[in-house]
Amino acid sequence: MSGAVPPLEVCDLACGYEGQAVLENLNFSVRAGEAFFIIGGSGCGKSTLLRNLIGLVQPLAGAVRFFGESLGSNDLECLRRRSRSFGVLYQSSALWSSLTLRENVALPLREYSRLSPREINELATLKLSQVGLCGFEDYYPSEISGGMKKRAGLARALALDPPIAFLDEPSAGLDPITARKLDELMLQIRDLFGTTLVVISHELGSIFRVADRLILLHPAARGIIAEGPPAELAGASSDPRVREFLQQAPITS
Numbered sequence: 683m684s685g686a687v688p689p690l691e692v693c694d695l696a697c698g699y700e701g702q703a704v705l706e707n708l709n710f711s712v713r714a715g716e717a718f719f720i721i722g723g724s725g726c727g728k729s730t731l732l733r734n735l736i737g738l739v740q741p742l743a744g745a746v747r748f749f750g751e752s753l754g755s756n757d758l759e760c761l762r763r764r765s766r767s768f769g770v771l772y773q774s775s776a777l778w779s780s781l782t783l784r785e786n787v788a789l790p791l792r793e794y795s796r797l798s799p800r801e802i803n804e805l806a807t808l809k810l811s812q813v814g815l816c817g818f819e820d821y822y823p824s825e826i827s828g829g830m831k832k833r834a835g836l837a838r839a840l841a842l843d844p845p846i847a848f849l850d851e852p853s854a855g856l857d858p859i860t861a862r863k864l865d866e867l868m869l870q871i872r873d874l875f876g877t878t879l880v881v882i883s884h885e886l887g888s889i890f891r892v893a894d895r896l897i898l899l900h901p902a903a904r905g906i907i908a909e910g911p912p913a914e915l916a917g918a919s920s921d922p923r924v925r926e927f928l929q930q931a932p933i934t935s
């Protein structure tokens with residue numbers, strides 16, 4: 683794996699609003715096939731960073747590279763390249779309420795693939811079954827639970843088999859059992875499909891169950907104060923801010 687171009691690389695990134703940096707001098711890279719978490723307390727800039735990573739907002743400085751390439755701004759060709767490079771599960775799941783789950787998952791396939799309508803239907807059905815929603819293809823988002831919405835959003839994020847999936851606070855608003863099942867699903871996706879997961883989270887249970895490595899953001903530092911495997915950082919970091927954040931959680935396998 684060493685020497686390979688990383689799926690995601692962030693170089694000297696500064697991001698913020700109206701010229702004011704919320705985060706600066708960010709440098710990190712994500713390895714192929716890992717579950718990489720971006721964590722930190724409220725207001726440290728997790729969502730701001732995510733918006734910059736997925737191209738919703740242009741960085742104040744620096745670069746975001748997918749497999750060594752900057753994906754540029756928002757013309758149609760860039761959007762196509764982005765849709766092939768990564769999928770996104772938004773915090774709200776962002777499903778279209780007037781479409782069934784199958785139709786929601788079919789949307790990116792209609793937009794960015796050359797498959798026939800029949801193939802798109804079959805693939806959307808397969809994607810839903812891969813996230814445990816077999817039998818719910820014709821349901822509307824209003825007819826399913828919060829956990830099922832997250833699964834459907836994940837199926838849509840993975841519809842085009844992107845090598846990277848960004849997941850924004852996937853367990854937010856879920857009860858502990860549903861959150862745990864979603865964690866298991868994330869691990870299955872990483873292990874079965876080799877998808878590189880970039881997960882925004884402040885759910886410590888999820889961090890310790892799923893993350894291979896993480897970066898911890900801190901608002902006062904306007905950047906990264908720790909990087910590495912969660913258990914290693916919780917046990918060995920000399921920075922009290924890191925221990926304070928990570929030691930609130932029971933460490934589970």
Ligand SMILES: Nc1ncnc2c1ncn2[C@@H]1O[C@H](COP(=O)(O)OP(=O)(O)OP(=O)(O)O)[C@@H](O)[C@H]1O
Pocket residue numbers: 699704722723724725726727728729730731884
């Ligand atoms: N659209 C915006 N315009 C100006 N400032 C913003 C905007 N969105 C966020 N901020 C500011 O940027 C900082 C980081 O916010 P951000 O939402 O990225 O943090 P977060 O870590 O995602 O927080 P949370 O966990 O509560 O969602 C905060 O000080 C916030 O007030």
